[in-house]
Structure formats: structure tokens, C-alpha cells
Amino acid sequence: MKRLILSSPLLEIVISRLCQELIERHQDFTDTVLLGMQPRGIYFAERVARELNRALGRTSAQTGVPLGYLDATFYRDDFRRRDTPLRPNTTHVPFLIEGKKVILIDDVLATGRMVRAALDAMTAFGRPRKVELLVLIDRRYNRDLPVRADYTGMRVNTLESQRVLVEWTEQGSEADRIWLMD
Secondary structure, rough: OOOEEEEOOOHHHHHHHHHHHHHHHHOOOOOEEEEEEEEHHHHHHHHHHHHHHHHHOOOOOOOOOOOHOOOOHOOOOOOOOOOOOOOOOOOOOOOOOOOEEEEEEEEEEEOOOHHOOOOOOOOHHOOOOOOEEEEEEEEEOOOOOOOOOEEEEEEOOOOOOOOEEEEHHHHOOOOOEEEEOO
């Protein structure tokens, strides 16, 4: 059974609100970069980057807010505990993060383990001055680690047996929708 919890046009409003919060805190983004967490956080990160660039009046790739993709597969604490090997995704970080403010972006925050892995993976690209977490959906009551998002699109109360499914048009879905599934 699945229940729709977020879709267009409310999704665009949520993304716009999150971007306004980022602009309030980071102003012109001169020392700030965005890192979308693979695999599904990159679609949300691309949307955030597009909206930020639109709101800031930036039109070219050279003047846009820097965006990269971070894969933390080999940093996961369950990497060697699975029966089948995990398949890594592409890491594309075309900038140094040394001394920068980094905004980690993911679609769903659940246990906090992927965020921990991403923090470890990030160190290969330098030591950031500060790291903030932006998530579209915060699954409350599911944390294994003490991780909390700095920016949250929507908080959802979930049971351990439930999961959140995010469908993006970029992945081939007919519409952008977020579902709570039993």
C-alpha cells in the first residue's frame, strides 16, 4: 500500500523555500559548494542547484553554484556485510572542498548511516570549513546515528517497516512524486 505525501506543484514550493533558506545563510555562495549524495540525492541536488542559480540570476555553468556528486558506497559500514556486492556510482567532484562550506544533499534521511559514510568519503577531496545537510524528506523515528538535517523539506513520521519512495521525472517517472509505502 502506498500513500502520496508530496507532488507538484507543492514540491516546487518546497524546493523554492529551501533555496531561500540557503540564500539567507550563504548569501552569494562564494565559499559554498553543493554535493549531491549518490544515487538518488543527485536528482534533488540538481533541482536545488537550478533553483539557486535562477534565484541568484546566474545563467552560465562558470558562474553557477558549484555542484558535485558524491558516492559513499565503499565508506558504508555494511559494505562487507552483504551477500551480494554493492555497486558503486559515479563520484564527480570537480572542485576542492578544502576550506569551503559544503552542503550535502540527499532525498531521504532515515538512519543517518549514509550521511556518516558521505562525511568519510568527503575527506578525499579536502577538509571543509563547515558541512550542512539538506534533505527533502526526514523520516523521523528511524535514526541509528545522531544525525539531523540543517534544512528539511518535509518531516514524515514513519514506522521501521515503512519506506519512502521518491520518483523523479529525470529517472523516467511520469511525474515527480513522493510516496510513503507499507
